[in-house]
Amino acid sequence: MDTVKDLLSASLWARSLNPAQFERVVAETQARDFPSGAYVCRKGEAVEHWIGIVDGLVKMTSLSPAGKTTTFTGVTSGGWFGEGSLLKDKTRKYDIEALRPTRVALMPRATFEWLLGTDIGFNRFLLMQLNERLGQFISVVELERLMEPDARVAGSLASLFNPVLYPDQATDIPISQEEIGYLSGVSRQRVNQALQVLEKAGHLKVDYGRIRILDLEGLRNFGR
DNA sequence: TCATTAAATTGTT
DNA sequence: AACAATTTAATGA
Structure with a gap:
């Protein structure tokens, strides 16, 4: 995938939009490139975007006060993240670091909330994604302990x-x-x-x- | 296009 | 954690 449009075309939730809605999302969502090792966002920052991976790989990490780093999960091409912070905390709870050159799509909060308020398919997608993530983390705990x-x-x-x-x-x-x-x-x-x-x-x-x-x-x- | 070199990654201890 | 071997990417002839 090369462009925001490619990412949206590959995203399940965007397929239920009508052409006008789709174009609005394309117009309001911007692409940004990060080199390998760069931080896409930092813990504590105000959350202003829902973020999709157009191409590349990032990891979610957290840094303890003692200086130790732990990695929670990776997000690869086609994935979206940050809806939790967008809906709830308003500040980023993790660092997001690019593991290789990565192009992300930044959807502004306003666009996200518009979709949330108007599109049932979008809401269904978020439910499914949250559920899938929960399963992923349960699996992590199971793997780690057993x-x-x-x-x-x-x-x-x-x-x-x-x-x-x-x-x-x-x-x-x-x-x-x-x-x-x-x-x-x-x-x-x-x-x-x-x-x-x-x-x-x-x-x-x-x-x-x-x-x-x-x-x-x-x-x-x-x-x- | 090829050779050289530095940097990253891998396999092993 | 340390080491040597391997692979890749960058550079310049």
């Missing part, structure tokens, strides 16, 4: 390819093993071992700085 490292890595990768949250995601993501470690809460060395196991099992292919998914269901169910 599963051994191979399964945690498998589960974390599978969540990056969630077809409901990230409809445009290809079978292929450029991501280093170090970042997979942050996402799954496992050391880089252990990620390396896990990836070799998963590759032998035929669930994925390991390339330099890149993971290709061969069997998403296999990954999702690994270790269960």
Whole structure:
């Protein structure tokens, strides 16, 4: 995907809009590019946009007062985030950092609230997305408390390819093993071992700085 | 287009 | 955490 229009075309909620509504959203939503390593937004900032990933990969992180960083989840192409802060807190609760060059779409609060107030399809989409996220986080807790490292890595990768949250995601993501470690809460060395196991099992292919998914269901169910 | 070099990533201990 | 090996991207001939 290259443009905001591409992202909207791939987004389920935008398909139920009539042409005039669609054009209004396109006109009011702006694209912005971030280099790898840049912060798309910071914790504590006022939330003025709902944000979609046109192309790229970001992670949600939080920095503790003691200076430790933890990664909650990654968001890939086709995904939208920030509706929680937009609806509730009005300030960003997490840092969002680009893991590689990333183009985002910024939908102003006013546009978001207009859709929320007028379009049933949009509301249905938000319900579905919130529900899917809840399932994702429940899965994270389960993986973290019950599963051994191979399964945690498998589960974390599978969540990056969630077809409901990230409809445009290809079978292929450029991501280093170090970042997979942050996402799954496992050391880089252990990620390396896990990836070799998963590759032998035929669930994925390991390339330099890149993971290709061969069997998403296999990954999702690994270790269960 | 090819060779060189620096930087990033990987595999292993 | 440290190390060597490998791959990529950038640079310039």
